[in-house]
Amino acid sequence: MNIGDVARLSGLPAKTIRYYEDIGLVDPLRSSNGYRAFRENDLHKLAFLGRARSLGFTIDDCRSLMRLYEDHERASADVKRIVLEHLGRIDQKIEELSEMRATLAHLAEACAGDHRPDCPILADLAADPETASGHLKNDDGRPT
Amino acid sequence: MNIGDVARLSGLPAKTIRYYEDIGLVDPLRSSNGYRAFRENDLHKLAFLGRARSLGFTIDDCRSLMRLYEDHERASADVKRIVLEHLGRIDQKIEELSEMRATLAHLAEACAGDHRPDCPILADLAADPETASGHLKNDDGRPT
DNA sequence: CTTGACCTTACAGTTGGTGGAAGGATTACC
DNA sequence: GGTAATCCTTCCACCAACTGTAAGGTCAAG
Numbered sequence: 501m502n503i504g505d506v507a508r509l510s511g512l513p514a515k516t517i518r519y520y521e522d523i524g525l526v527d528p529l530r531s532s533n534g535y536r537a538f539r540e541n542d543l544h545k546l547a548f549l550g551r552a553r554s555l556g557f558t559i560d561d562c563r564s565l566m567r568l569y570e571d572h573e574r575a576s577a578d579v580k581r582i583v584l585e586h587l588g589r590i591d592q593k594i595e596e597l598s599e600m601r602a603t604l605a606h607l608a609e610a611c612a613g614d615h616r617p618d619c620p621i622l623a624d625l626a627a628d629p630e631t632a633s634g635h636l637k638n639d640d641g642r643p644t
Numbered sequence: 645m646n647i648g649d650v651a652r653l654s655g656l657p658a659k660t661i662r663y664y665e666d667i668g669l670v671d672p673l674r675s676s677n678g679y680r681a682f683r684e685n686d687l688h689k690l691a692f693l694g695r696a697r698s699l700g701f702t703i704d705d706c707r708s709l710m711r712l713y714e715d716h717e718r719a720s721a722d723v724k725r726i727v728l729e730h731l732g733r734i735d736q737k738i739e740e741l742s743e744m745r746a747t748l749a750h751l752a753e754a755c756a757g758d759h760r761p762d763c764p765i766l767a768d769l770a771a772d773p774e775t776a777s778g779h780l781k782n783d784d785g786r787p788t
Numbered sequence: 789c790t791t792g793a794c795c796t797t798a799c800a801g802t803t804g805g806t807g808g809a810a811g812g813a814t815t816a817c818c
Numbered sequence: 819g820g821t822a823a824t825c826c827t828t829c830c831a832c833c834a835a836c837t838g839t840a841a842g843g844t845c846a847a848g
Contacts, residue, residue, distance in 0.1 A: 504794065514795090519836060533844060535795055544770065551769050556744045559835070569766050579765045580757035587748045594741050597734050600700045604731050613724035621723045622713050625695050626688065648825065658826090663805060677813060679826055703804070789848100796843065806832080813826065818819105 501538040510546040517546060525549060525562065557586055645682040654690040661690060669693060669707065701730055 507514040520526050521536070526545050529537040538546075548569060552562045561582055568574045568582075610620040651658040664670050665680070670689050673681040692713060696706045705726055712718045712726075754764040 502795075513837085515837060516835085518796095523835090533795080534797095535844085547772065548769050551771075553835090555747060555769075556741070565766070565769065568763075569770065572761055574761050574763070575759045576755050576761060576763040576765075577757045577759065579763045580752055580755045583748055583752045583755070583765055587745065587752060590741050590745050590748070594738060594745065597700070597738050597741070601731065601734050601738065603699060604727055604734070608724055608727045608731060611720050611724045611727070613721045615719045615721065617716055617718050617720060619712075619718070619720035619723045621720075621727055622709070625692050625699075625709065626713065627695075628691065646826075657806085659806060660804085662827095667804095677826080678828095679813080697804090791847090792845100793847105794843105794845075797841090799838105799840090801838075802836085803834095808831085809829090811827080813824100815824075816822085818821095 501543065503536050503538070506538045506543050506546055509543055510550055512546055512550050520546070520549060523559065525559070525566065555586075556590060557582075561586060645687065647680050647682070650682045650687050650690055653687055654694055656690055656694050664690070664693060667703065669703070669710065699730075700734060701726075705730060 501509075503514045503517055506512075507517060510517070512520075517526070518536075521528065526538075526542050526549075528542050529539070531537045545566065548566065549562055552565055553559075557565065564582055565579065568579050607621045607624055612618070645653075647658045647661055650656075651661060654661070656664075661670070662680075665672065670682075670686050670693075672686050673683070675681045689710065692710065693706055696709055697703075701709065708726055709723065712723050751765045751768055756762070
C-alpha cells in the first residue's frame, strides 16, 4: 500500500503519516522507487493512533499505549493508569473552561451590545485584579 | 518603571512582556541605558492583556479588544461580538472534551486494571471505526 | 509523449510563549 | 574603589502536533 491508500483507509492526512514515521510511531518498508510501502500492520497502528489522538491522548501517551498494545504480557493496570491520568487532565481542562465560560457569560449579559461605547466587558478587563469580575459575581463589595 | 517592576505589578513574566512588545501589543519607551521604560499606561495595557489571556482570548482577540478599549467612540456591540464568538469556541471545546471524557470513563470502567493483559481499552483503540467504543455505548450491535 | 495524479525530501510557519547563553548596567556592600 | 549580585539587553533555539509550500522524481492513461 502507498501512503495515499493508508491515508484514505486510516482517515489520517498523508502529511501526518509521514510525520508519524518521522517521530518513530510507524516504520513502513520502502519500495524500490523510494515510495513508502505499508503493511496491514502499519495500517492497524495508524488507525490505533488516529483513534487515540481523537480521544485527546498526547503523542507521548500514544507511544506508551502502542508499546502496551504490542506487548501481550502487559498488565491492564498500566493501560488504565494512562487513561485515568488523561481523564484527570481532561477534567481539569473542562473545569478551567467552565470557569471562563461562566465569567464570559456574565460579562456578555451585562453588555448592552449596541452602538454606545459604554461597555462593562472592557471595564472588567481593565479593572485591577481585586475588582475584576468580582463585582459581577458578588455585588456587595466584599472581597471574593 | 523597569521591566521587572511591571512584571511584578502585572503578574506577567518579563519574558512574556518582551514578547508582547515584539508582537506590537505594547510599546514602552527606552531609557538612555537601553532599558525599557514603562509608563502607567503600559502597565494598564499589560494588566488588561493578562486578564484577557486568562479568560482564554487569543492574542488576536486581545489586539482587537485593546483597539476597542482605546477607541472611546467604539460600539459596545463590537466588544460583545468578540466575547460571544469566544464563548462559542469555548462551548465547542467543552463539548468535545465532554465527549472524550464520557468515552474514556466508559473505557476505564470496563478495564479491570490488574496484572492480567486483557484490556478493553486497547481493544477499543484497535477496533475499526465502525465498532470502536460503539459497543460500549450501545451493546446490541446496531450501528451508531 | 505529454498530462495529471501520485510520490519524495526539506524547510518554514502555526500559537503563545519559555529557556538559555553571552554580555552590558546598576546597585549593595566592604 | 573593587567586586559580587542582581538587573537588564539581544538573539537563538525549543515545545506540540502538525500544516503549507516548493522543487522535483515516478507512474499510469490516452
